[in-house]
Amino acid sequence: MGPKQRAAEAALTHVCSGMVVGLGTGSTADCFLSALSAALCQGRLRDVRGIATSRQSENRARELNIPLLSPADARPDVTIDGADEIAPNLDLIKGMGGALLREKIVAQNSRRLLIIADSSKLVAVLGTRSPLPVEVATFGHSLHVPFLSDLGATPRLRVNADGSPFLTDNGNYIYDCRFSRIDDPASLQQTLRTRAGIVDCGLFLGMASIAIVGDQQGVREIHAP
Structure with a gap:
């Protein structure tokens, strides 16, 4: 079992029967979806329902027979998601999976945000490992490049394998x-946030309460100060 799988399995200890769980997006979150599905199939958990943070996680949950609710139906007891960077105080960079806006909407409505990751995602200072995803409206999108550059960034439009611009689930x-x-x-x-046309960014500040970090030896929990 790899570090991501270890973290995902450990996250199940924070899920109880009858809970509503926000379902994250990305490779590590997908490990949790598989673990949750197995727990439901084996009867270790019952009546757990999920709220997806992307079409990807929605489709995957349906494949795994995890019952789903819409975000307006219930408040998640916990959202379990991955991260691209984790600072010592559990501030995060997220969004390399392309779902940062929906992830943030679900996370901010949750009673708790629990992050699962492997140890490579731990950083002393945000921005030193991963780029910061910034979601923008398509109209006039190139006008943001000098603005972002003036903030000290080197911005690059995310594209698909064929060179076409990557579109989020929200059409941005x-x-x-x-x-x-x-x-x-x-x-x-x-x-x-003050810039018209910028929808949101992948900074998740003061939102996570626990990070479960896996490595080759096992897992450890890091709690927010």
């Missing part, structure tokens, strides 16, 4: 913004 584009480091993520997030 994503600019992956490479910083050398993000020393003041709260200020950066606020600045991005």
Whole structure:
């Protein structure tokens, strides 16, 4: 069992029968979906319903026979999702899977956000490993490039394998913004939010309560201060 699978299995200890669970997007979150499906099939958990954070996780949950609700139907008891970077205080960069807006909507409505990851996602300072995804409206999207560059980023429009722009589930584009480091993520997030046409960014600040981190030896829990 690899580090991602170890973290996903450990996350099941935070899920009880009857819960509503926000279902994250990405390879690590997919490990959790598989673990949750197995627990339901084996009767270790009952009456757990999910709220998907993307079409990808919705389709995967249906394949695995995990019952689904819409976001308006219930408040998740916990959302379990991956991350691209995890700072020591559990501030996060997310969104390399292309679902940052829906992930944030579900996470902010959840009673708890639990992150699962392998140890490579731990960083001392945000922005040192992963680019910061910034979701933008398609109209006039290139006008954001100089704005993002002035903030210290090297922005790059995310594209598909055929070179066409990647479209989010919301019909928007994503600019992956490479910083050398993000020393003041709260200020950066606020600045991005003031710009018309920028929908949101992959900074998840003060949202996660626990990170379960797997490595070759096992798993450990990191709690927010």
